[in-house]
Amino acid sequence: MEIHALAARGWSVSAISRHTGRDRKTVRAYLAPERPARVPAPSCLEPYLAYIAARFEADRHLEATVLHRELVDAGFGRAYTTLVGELRRLQLRPVCLVCAHRRGDQVTTEIDHPAGEEIQWDWLELSAADTPWGEPADVLVGALSQSGRFRGVFCEQMTFGHLAGAMHEILVALGGTPRVWRTDRMATVVSPLTGRITSEAAALAKHYGVTVAVCPARRAQRKGVVEAAIKYLTRSWWRTAPIATIGDAQRSLDAWSTRVADTRKRPLGTVGEIGAGEPLRALPTLAYPAQIVVERKVSRAALASFEGNHYSVPPAHAGKPVTVIAQVSGPVLRIVGAHGEIVAEHRRVPAGAGQTVRSSEHAALLETAVLAAFTTKDACRRKPNLPPSDRALAELARLRGVEPEGARVISLADYATLAEAAAR
Structure with a gap:
């Protein structure tokens, strides 16, 4: 407003610049007629905006390198720096209020590390x-x-x-x-x-x-x-x-x-x-024989889990706690019961293989136990007609406060007394 008022009085651009402390180009820009707003060029991320919005909605801390790899697989042909620049220009990444209130950076220094040290x-x-x-x-x-x-x-x-x-x-x-x-x-x-x-x-x-x-x-x-x-x-x-x-x-x-x-x-x-290229020392032939000890509860199928695999135990230990003991890189593992007795010993399979290791002896014992528990004698019928019993009906009548039919018993002596009274 001051620049326009001084220009209306006839002041020159240089005089207005000295008086207001602004650059002459700034003064000319204020005095120039209004120009149409600049229309930004379309972004190279236009086809991917929906995907980027969905990824940032799920994880606002998603690394730009990860996003760039995913977009390249989807057909994005620009460089990583272009992606980062467009993310900042379009302000596509949501603001994390928790990270915005972090404490200031601390003073650090670089430590020299020799190769292989x-x-x-x-x-x-x-x-x-x-x-x-x-x-x-x-x-x-x-x-x-x-x-x-x-x-x-x-x-x-x-x-x-x-x-x-x-x-x-x-x-x-x-x-x-x-x-x-x-x-x-x-x-x-x-x-x-x-x-x-x-x-x-x-x-x-x-x-x-x-x-x-x-x-x-x-x-x-x-x-x-x-x-x-x-x-x-x-x-x-x-x-x-x-x-x-x-x-x-x-x-x-x-x-x-x-x-x-x-x-x-x-x-x-x-x-x-x-x-x-770092000069590292050679490793020993065998790993250090440390023991791995974990507590497990045996499943109903008589299996104990360890390192993503399952190992069998006798069916008598189903549902009970056991201890799995194995050595680092050892080929064998032992399963110990609650009283310290060894209940099973198996060949160790690679971690995370998802295998089930069951010995033939344990399989036979489990089959015997399952068949012994299965019988058709005195099987429970699922479709009989069983109406409420007299005892149940009497209890229901008591709860309702009514006397059930046939529950009252009349003595024959009462009939004799009534007969004598009628005769008199």
């Missing part, structure tokens, strides 16, 4: 509500500090046996072990009472010939490589993985780690190429 370990905890199979699960993630190459293994629990077995599988997938293992203060490695490394963890480190480095308390940034790997794994794979069982999840994670995670670009090559 260190691997970092941490757990990704998944509750029963987070898994499609409705049971909690834990994923041990091991990430090489220098290259960032990582692998993960699903475990039913976070016991020491599960930890030792998952560590061996990850090291085999990475092709060796670094000199230092860095962990946080997890209870299976550091005693909560003394703050020192447990004897089992020390024996495990001695078996692989490594040194265990424990992060200081409340210093998660010290193992930032594996923290970033877990964050990337959760957002890029877990949120969109089409899985139904824990075995499906492990197979999908292994394939995704090789196909997607290892192909991330770095200045010196891909993550997989850099990680494969």
Whole structure:
């Protein structure tokens, strides 16, 4: 309003600019006649807007890299940077109010990690509500500090046996072990009472010939490589993985780690190429013989579940609690009863195979038990005519407050008394 008023008095553009403190181009833009609004060019995401809206409605934190892979499979031919620019320009991603109130960034620094020097370990905890199979699960993630190459293994629990077995599988997938293992203060490695490394963890480190480095308390940034790997794994794979069982999840994670995670670009090559070039130490011939001990309840079919498979027990233990004991990478597992007796011993099948292992002896016992319980003698009839009994009718009449027919008994003496009275 002031610019237009000064221009009406005859002031020049330069004078108005000096007086208002605005640039001369700004003054000319205000004084120029109104121009038609600029019509933005159509977005390259127009054919995919409905799909993008549906994906963001289900998950507002969906990674743009995941969305780009899905759109490319659907025929989208533009680059990832174009997708990100259009998402920002069109404001397609919903705002998360929880993330908008996060605290400010903290000061950090980069730590130099020599090649083949260190691997970092941490757990990704998944509750029963987070898994499609409705049971909690834990994923041990091991990430090489220098290259960032990582692998993960699903475990039913976070016991020491599960930890030792998952560590061996990850090291085999990475092709060796670094000199230092860095962990946080997890209870299976550091005693909560003394703050020192447990004897089992020390024996495990001695078996692989490594040194265990424990992060200081409340210093998660010290193992930032594996923290970033877990964050990337959760957002890029877990949120969109089409899985139904824990075995499906492990197979999908292994394939995704090789196909997607290892192909991330770095200045010196891909993550997989850099990680494969790290000088790792050779692994022992056998894994550390840690014991995996889990409690199970036998099903009505006389089966105990373990690692996504089912193993038979005698039918006398159906519905009772048992303990499944197996060694890491061991070929045999034992099932122990409530009183410590060994009730079954089976050949161990690969985890997540979904197989049922039943010995011929247990099958015969189960068949005998089922046939013994099945009989046609005194079978319960399903279609007889059974009206209410006299006792039931009498009880119903009592409840209704009426006297049932035939319930009152009249004595013959009453009839004799009436007859005598009539005669008189």
